[in-house]
Amino acid sequence: HVQLQESGPRLLKPSETLSLTCTVSGDSLSSHYWTWIRQPPGKGLEWIGNIHDSGNTNYNPSLMSRVTISIDTSKNQFSLKLNSVTAADTALYYCAGGLGWSSDYWGQGSLVTVSS
Amino acid sequence: EIVLTQSPGTLSLSPGEKATLSCRASQSVARNYLAWYQQKPGQAPRLVIDDASRRATGIPDRFSGSGSGTDFTLTISRLEPEDFAVYYCQQCANSPLTFGGGTKVEIK
Numbered sequence: 001h002v003q004l005q006e007s008g009p010r011l012l013k014p015s016e017t018l019s020l021t022c023t024v025s026g027d028s029l030s031s032h033y034w035t036w037i038r039q040p041p042g043k044g045l046e047w048i049g050n051i052h053d054s055g056n057t058n059y060n061p062s063l064m065s066r067v068t069i070s071i072d073t074s075k076n077q078f079s080l081k082l083n084s085v086t087a088a089d090t091a092l093y094y095c096a097g098g099l100g101w102s103s104d105y106w107g108q109g110s111l112v113t114v115s116s
Numbered sequence: 117e118i119v120l121t122q123s124p125g126t127l128s129l130s131p132g133e134k135a136t137l138s139c140r141a142s143q144s145v146a147r148n149y150l151a152w153y154q155q156k157p158g159q160a161p162r163l164v165i166d167d168a169s170r171r172a173t174g175i176p177d178r179f180s181g182s183g184s185g186t187d188f189t190l191t192i193s194r195l196e197p198e199d200f201a202v203y204y205c206q207q208c209a210n211s212p213l214t215f216g217g218g219t220k221v222e223i224k
Contacts, residue, residue, distance in 0.1 A: 035140075044204065044206055044218050045215040047213040059211075059212070060117070060212040094160055101149070102151040102163060102166050102206065103153075103163060110161055
């Protein structure tokens with residue numbers, strides 16, 4: 001049974017960098033795609049990007065200039081960095097994964113608030 | 117990018133009734149790489165249907181997916197109380213992956 005858990009600071013000031021880590025248990029990272037998705041309060045889902053265990057990444061063009069997704073197979077973790085955050089980046093951030101680009105496994109979500 | 121439009125926005129039905137949810141894509145979804153997710157309040161989304169018609173692990177057979185190209189449908193044959201939730205479609209064929217705006221299935 002694969003489990004994912006997000007961790008990282010929950011309150012940021014404008015212009016700071018959002019950093020979240022997803023720890024995967026119950027399976028290795030190999031041969032999977034690992035994804036970050038966010039959901040502003042009361043709104044729908046937005047795909048941020050994904051990474052394969054090979055290191056190949058895909059990003060949403062709307063965020064590409066500010067986002068980096070990385071993977072550490074030795075720790076069974078993958079991470080999200082989002083630079084220069086604003087209030088518009090306030091959202092519930094989910095890590096997710098699957099054998100393909102759809103997401104079979106999801107973390108519980110981490111609410112990140114950007115406020116001065 | 118592929119834009120997904122879900123309809124209706126809200127579906128008001130009673131337990132035991134049939135639910136039909138639509139997802140229309142702005143261009144053809146290659147290889148029918150279209151997924152459906154269920155999200156209940158305070159919970160993460162859960163994969164229901166993958167590749168347009170394949171039920172995910174543990175999903176009951178009252179859920180079915182159909183469609184190809186630009187038009188896809190999620191059908192719940194007989195609504196159970198636990199099925200009332202928001203459903204999102206997602207195209208997984210082209211980057212950036214995109215989600216539809218969601219359909220809320222509520223108790224009438």
